[in-house]
Amino acid sequence: MTAGATIRGLPIEIRGLSKHFGPVVAVDDLSFTVEPGRVTGFLGPNGSGKTTTLRMLLGLVHPSAGTATIAGRHYQDLENPTSSVGAVLEATSFHPARRARTHLRMAARAGGHDEKRADEVLGLVGLTGDAKRKIGGFSMGMRQRLELATALIGDPDVLILDEPSNGLDPQGIAWLRDFMRYLASEGRTVLVSSHLLSEMAQTIDNAVIVSFGQLKAQGTLDEITAGMTGVAMRARTPEADRLAGVLTQAGIAFRRLTHDEVVMDGVTPEQVGPLLASNQIVLYELAQEGGDLESVFLSLTAGLGFGEVGAP
Amino acid sequence: MINALRAELLKMRTMPGVWVTFGLAFPLTVLIVLAVLAGAGGFPGHTFYYVSSVSQRRQLLGAGYFGIEVLAPIIGLLCITSEYRQKTITTSLVLVPVRTRVLLAKVIATAVWCIFVALLGLVAVAAVALPWNAALGGVTTQVTDQIGAVVPGLLASAVLLGLFGLGFGTLVKNQVAAILLTIGGTLILEGILIALAKAIFHYDLNWLPNGAGAALAGDIARGFGGGNGHDGIKLLAWWQGGLVLLAWGLGPLTLGYFTTFRRDVT
Numbered sequence: 001m002t003a004g005a006t007i008r009g010l011p012i013e014i015r016g017l018s019k020h021f022g023p024v025v026a027v028d029d030l031s032f033t034v035e036p037g038r039v040t041g042f043l044g045p046n047g048s049g050k051t052t053t054l055r056m057l058l059g060l061v062h063p064s065a066g067t068a069t070i071a072g073r074h075y076q077d078l079e080n081p082t083s084s085v086g087a088v089l090e091a092t093s094f095h096p097a098r099r100a101r102t103h104l105r106m107a108a109r110a111g112g113h114d115e116k117r118a119d120e121v122l123g124l125v126g127l128t129g130d131a132k133r134k135i136g137g138f139s140m141g142m143r144q145r146l147e148l149a150t151a152l153i154g155d156p157d158v159l160i161l162d163e164p165s166n167g168l169d170p171q172g173i174a175w176l177r178d179f180m181r182y183l184a185s186e187g188r189t190v191l192v193s194s195h196l197l198s199e200m201a202q203t204i205d206n207a208v209i210v211s212f213g214q215l216k217a218q219g220t221l222d223e224i225t226a227g228m229t230g231v232a233m234r235a236r237t238p239e240a241d242r243l244a245g246v247l248t249q250a251g252i253a254f255r256r257l258t259h260d261e262v263v264m265d266g267v268t269p270e271q272v273g274p275l276l277a278s279n280q281i282v283l284y285e286l287a288q289e290g291g292d293l294e295s296v297f298l299s300l301t302a303g304l305g306f307g308e309v310g311a312p
Numbered sequence: 313m314i315n316a317l318r319a320e321l322l323k324m325r326t327m328p329g330v331w332v333t334f335g336l337a338f339p340l341t342v343l344i345v346l347a348v349l350a351g352a353g354g355f356p357g358h359t360f361y362y363v364s365s366v367s368q369r370r371q372l373l374g375a376g377y378f379g380i381e382v383l384a385p386i387i388g389l390l391c392i393t394s395e396y397r398q399k400t401i402t403t404s405l406v407l408v409p410v411r412t413r414v415l416l417a418k419v420i421a422t423a424v425w426c427i428f429v430a431l432l433g434l435v436a437v438a439a440v441a442l443p444w445n446a447a448l449g450g451v452t453t454q455v456t457d458q459i460g461a462v463v464p465g466l467l468a469s470a471v472l473l474g475l476f477g478l479g480f481g482t483l484v485k486n487q488v489a490a491i492l493l494t495i496g497g498t499l500i501l502e503g504i505l506i507a508l509a510k511a512i513f514h515y516d517l518n519w520l521p522n523g524a525g526a527a528l529a530g531d532i533a534r535g536f537g538g539g540n541g542h543d544g545i546k547l548l549a550w551w552q553g554g555l556v557l558l559a560w561g562l563g564p565l566t567l568g569y570f571t572t573f574r575r576d577v578t
Binding site for chain 2: 052055058059060061062075076081082087089090092093094095096097098099102105106107109110111112150
């Protein structure tokens, strides 16, 4: 959490959540918590149940079992839902003949907010100049921004974003990343699902990784990557033989790749750095392997690539 | 509830289809005015003649009924099916997560816009039919005397036919199919069924939507014989027509709510 941020967000709690579509199990006994003041990534391959989970949280899909609550209450039971929660679900939920400002005025009315808020949120997402344009003429990126503006209409404490960077250009993605960080810095709860892992790694504080509708890992990025047995350090050194001796003495498993490259398994930079320094081993390169979010994700989701179907 | 209703009213105001129905209400009414004044003097003999009998005066005043008959169900259909067609149902249910509230707001918004269509028909009558009738030698007050007998039924028919469209649209989410089925069903199939029932079974099939609407609207519905049917069918009493039309609206709406509207939005 950003230092000095006031907590204005609400916790999201998913407990034993399951959803069956006939014989297909979309979400299977899923439990996790999302804390305020942080950006939490909800990660998993396509078809892993992310969208279904978010829709259950918003009351759009009825759970087969379990609960999904915001501050201990179901979304539809919140006193003023749009003041508590804003959601970006799909960038196609617009009437093409409606103008951007009209769409937002409609959203403001539905939530019981001042219609002037429409212009404010248009400004927040950089669409002020397009307020009077019909949404049918909007690009995908503009629709994503408008969807985000809709989510912000009630100045909510919780933001739920389902693949919000879809259709955004690199500048748009960078803008979205900064925007999510800004919202979290205000103490809001930000839950964002995405398959763009490299982008997520730069944005999120916490991650919830799911596969086949089941929870695979939850925690801060450091906690998740540190807990991985697949984490390794690769060192390139002119003293590979002496390094091998030091590692053997320290009880660290290693592999020689080439005459000057050694891979040390199951260690972190914090463990191996001081060891090499104390033994005054000259290094040309020391790099962590397999501990990045993408490697962790691939490991936890059984190697299912992005775009592949993770569940029937 | 008020917030949801205000949002629904704005949604419908910004829907091109609703404005198309508005655009059609005036010319459809004028078309019926033309037919009423053409038929007032009897064929052959007069091209146009002023209305004189009570039935004719009511028909002239209620000339907007044909527009209501066609357009009110479409307004109800547009209100719900456009949500599915444009996939805006997701946003609507996120903004107002209590589904009964959304549906109730749609019922009221449909009623409001259907009343506007009915009023537009009355405006067309005031702007075209009354001056024309007066120019032909008719007495305007003899027509306006029938306001009490015609207008309440006209407005009630508009509301209930709109409810019928909304209910049907809740059941059949596909917009094009719903419009074709409703218009085809009420304007074509209903007429065929009435004729067949009369010819084969000598039965007055007067409880279908338009027949019920005609009964509620009183003596104004053309093609139904003006209540006691010398050449049409015997209509229900106005209150019976109202109840039957209410059932035609609430039945599909209730069924649609439990089978479609409450379903998961995936």
